[in-house]
Amino acid sequence: MAEEVVLMKGNEAIAHAAIRFGVDGYFGYPITPQSEILETLADEKPWETTGMVVLQAESEVAAINMVYGGAASGKMVMTSSSSPGVSLKQEGISYIAGAELPCLIVNVMRGGPGLGTIQPSQADYFQTVKGGGHGDYRLIALAPASVQEMADFVGLAFDLAFKYRNPAIILADGVIGQMMEKVVLPEQRPRLTNEEVMARCPWATFGKLKHRGPNIVTSLELDPAEMEKRNIHLQQKYAEIEEKEVRYEEIHCDDAEYLIVAFGSCARIAQKAMEEARAEGIKVGLLRPITLWPFPSKAIAERSRQVKGILTVELNAGQMVEDVRLAVECKVPVEYFGRLGGIVPDPDEVVTALKEKIIK
Amino acid sequence: MKQEIIIAGFGGQGVLSMGKILAYSGLMENKEVTWMPAYGPEQRGGTANVTVIVSDERISSPILSQYDTAIILNQPSLAKFENKVKPGGILIYDGYGIIEPPTRKDIQIYRIDAMDAANERGIAKTFNMIVLGGLLKLRPVVAIESVLKALRKTLPERHHHLIPVNEEAIHIGMEIIKPQ
Numbered sequence: 001m002a003e004e005v006v007l008m009k010g011n012e013a014i015a016h017a018a019i020r021f022g023v024d025g026y027f028g029y030p031i032t033p034q035s036e037i038l039e040t041l042a043d044e045k046p047w048e049t050t051g052m053v054v055l056q057a058e059s060e061v062a063a064i065n066m067v068y069g070g071a072a073s074g075k076m077v078m079t080s081s082s083s084p085g086v087s088l089k090q091e092g093i094s095y096i097a098g099a100e101l102p103c104l105i106v107n108v109m110r111g112g113p114g115l116g117t118i119q120p121s122q123a124d125y126f127q128t129v130k131g132g133g134h135g136d137y138r139l140i141a142l143a144p145a146s147v148q149e150m151a152d153f154v155g156l157a158f159d160l161a162f163k164y165r166n167p168a169i170i171l172a173d174g175v176i177g178q179m180m181e182k183v184v185l186p187e188q189r190p191r192l193t194n195e196e197v198m199a200r201c202p203w204a205t206f207g208k209l210k211h212r213g214p215n216i217v218t219s220l221e222l223d224p225a226e227m228e229k230r231n232i233h234l235q236q237k238y239a240e241i242e243e244k245e246v247r248y249e250e251i252h253c254d255d256a257e258y259l260i261v262a263f264g265s266c267a268r269i270a271q272k273a274m275e276e277a278r279a280e281g282i283k284v285g286l287l288r289p290i291t292l293w294p295f296p297s298k299a300i301a302e303r304s305r306q307v308k309g310i311l312t313v314e315l316n317a318g319q320m321v322e323d324v325r326l327a328v329e330c331k332v333p334v335e336y337f338g339r340l341g342g343i344v345p346d347p348d349e350v351v352t353a354l355k356e357k358i359i360k
Numbered sequence: 361m362k363q364e365i366i367i368a369g370f371g372g373q374g375v376l377s378m379g380k381i382l383a384y385s386g387l388m389e390n391k392e393v394t395w396m397p398a399y400g401p402e403q404r405g406g407t408a409n410v411t412v413i414v415s416d417e418r419i420s421s422p423i424l425s426q427y428d429t430a431i432i433l434n435q436p437s438l439a440k441f442e443n444k445v446k447p448g449g450i451l452i453y454d455g456y457g458i459i460e461p462p463t464r465k466d467i468q469i470y471r472i473d474a475m476d477a478a479n480e481r482g483i484a485k486t487f488n489m490i491v492l493g494g495l496l497k498l499r500p501v502v503a504i505e506s507v508l509k510a511l512r513k514t515l516p517e518r519h520h521h522l523i524p525v526n527e528e529a530i531h532i533g534m535e536i537i538k539p540q
Contacts (some may be wrong), residue, residue, distance in 0.1 A: 005387065118399070174399070179394055180393075180395035181394050256484075268423075271420035279375050299522060346425040
C-alpha cells in the first residue's frame, strides 16, 4: 500500500505529529500565526484517544510553567506561541533549562519588536540562540523549512530533549506555519506508560520510592560552589551537543564560488534564487542550517575556503550573519540581505542582493 | 511540468478555497504542491491572494517573483499582479470585478464572466469553481477527475450531494472563458 500523504499547514502538521509521537501534554495560549496548533489539537481531541492533555492556559506564563511541571514528572510536554508570547515564556524557559528538563517549545515567529505584525519574520534568532531568558543556558534549536520538517522535527526535538535533558525549540516563521504542503505523518505510537517514564527518567518527580530518597528538581543552589559545579556541568553538556548534534543541508555547494546561508522559509526562497543565478552562470551554493544551535560553524568555515563571498538571507535586520562571520573569522566577505517587519523578499530580490553585495 | 499560479481577489470570493482544491487535486495526482496564502488581518471585502505551485519535482520557494498564470478577480489585485505574469504567460480575469481591463501585449489575456454566470444560474456559491474550470481549460494542471476526487476527500459527507453542481460549474467555466 502506498504511503498516505496529506495536505496540511505547517502548524497543523505540528499538532498531528505531536499526537502521533505520543506527547503527554500540550499547554498553550492562542496567538497568530500559530493558533492552528492549538485549534488542530482541540479538533482532534487526543484526550479521547491517546490520553494526551490539551489545555488552553490563562496566559503564556502559565502555559510554560505547566510545561515546567509536566517535564519535571518525566512526561513529554510542549507549548507553542509566537514572538511576543515566547518573550513572556522566557523566565520559565530559563528555569526549565536550569533544572535540566526536557520539553518542546514551538515559536512561529511574527514581525516585531513589540506586538509587531502577524506576518512572517525571523527576528527571534538572537532570542533563541543567544539566551532569551537569564543565565548561561542553551536551547537545542531546530529550524524547519517545509511542512514535512514541521512534522518530523517534533519527534527529533523530543528525542534530543530527552537525550540531553534540555529544552528544545522549533523555530519556524509564518510562511512555514501557514503554508500547506504534502506531508507524510509518523505512525501513531502509544504514550509511554508510567513504568516506561520511570525507567527513562530516573530523575523525575513521580513520588518517593522505597529504594531511594526524594528526587528534587530545582535550578537553585544556595551554595555558590555547588552552583558553579552545576553551571560547569551544563557547559560540558552544551559542548557535547555542539560536538554531536549539528545538522545542516548543502545544495549545489561542491562547485560553488559564492555561498548563501539561510534557514527556514528564507532557505526555500534562496534555493529558487540560487536556481535563477545558476541559470545565468553564477556558481552559487546554499548552506541551510537545520540546527541554529548548535550552529554549523565548522561546515560554513570549511565552505568559506572555496568561495569568494557569503550572503546570509534573513527575515530580520541581520542576526545570523554575526554567527556566520564568527564561523569564517572574517576570512571572506560576509554580507546580509533581508526584509523586516513581516515583509518576505521574493527570489529576484535575493539574486539582486547577491550581485550587488557579493559579486559586485 | 511546473505551474506557478497566483489567485487574487476579494476576501469571501473563495480565492483561498479554490487554491486549496487545486492543490489537493495535485496531491491526488501524486504531484508536489504548495499553497501559500497572503495571510493577515483579512476580512470579507478585503483583498486575499494565494500562490499555488503544482510540480512534478520538489518545489523550492513558495514565494515567487513571477507567475505562469494569474487569476485576477478584482481591480486592486490586477494592479498588483498584472506586471508579475511571466512574458508569454496567462492572465485570467473576471469581467464583473474588473472595470479597467489588463493592457499587457506580451501575455495571453482571457476573460471569464464567472460572477454573472453564477448569478444567472442561481449558483453563486460555485463562482470559484467556474473560474477553476476556466483555468483548467487553458492550463490542464490537473484532471477534472482529480478535482472531483479531491472534493470527495475534503468535503464532509453531508456535503457530497453538492459535488455534481460543482462539476457542472467547472464545465460552465470551460465553456464561457474566452480571449479578451
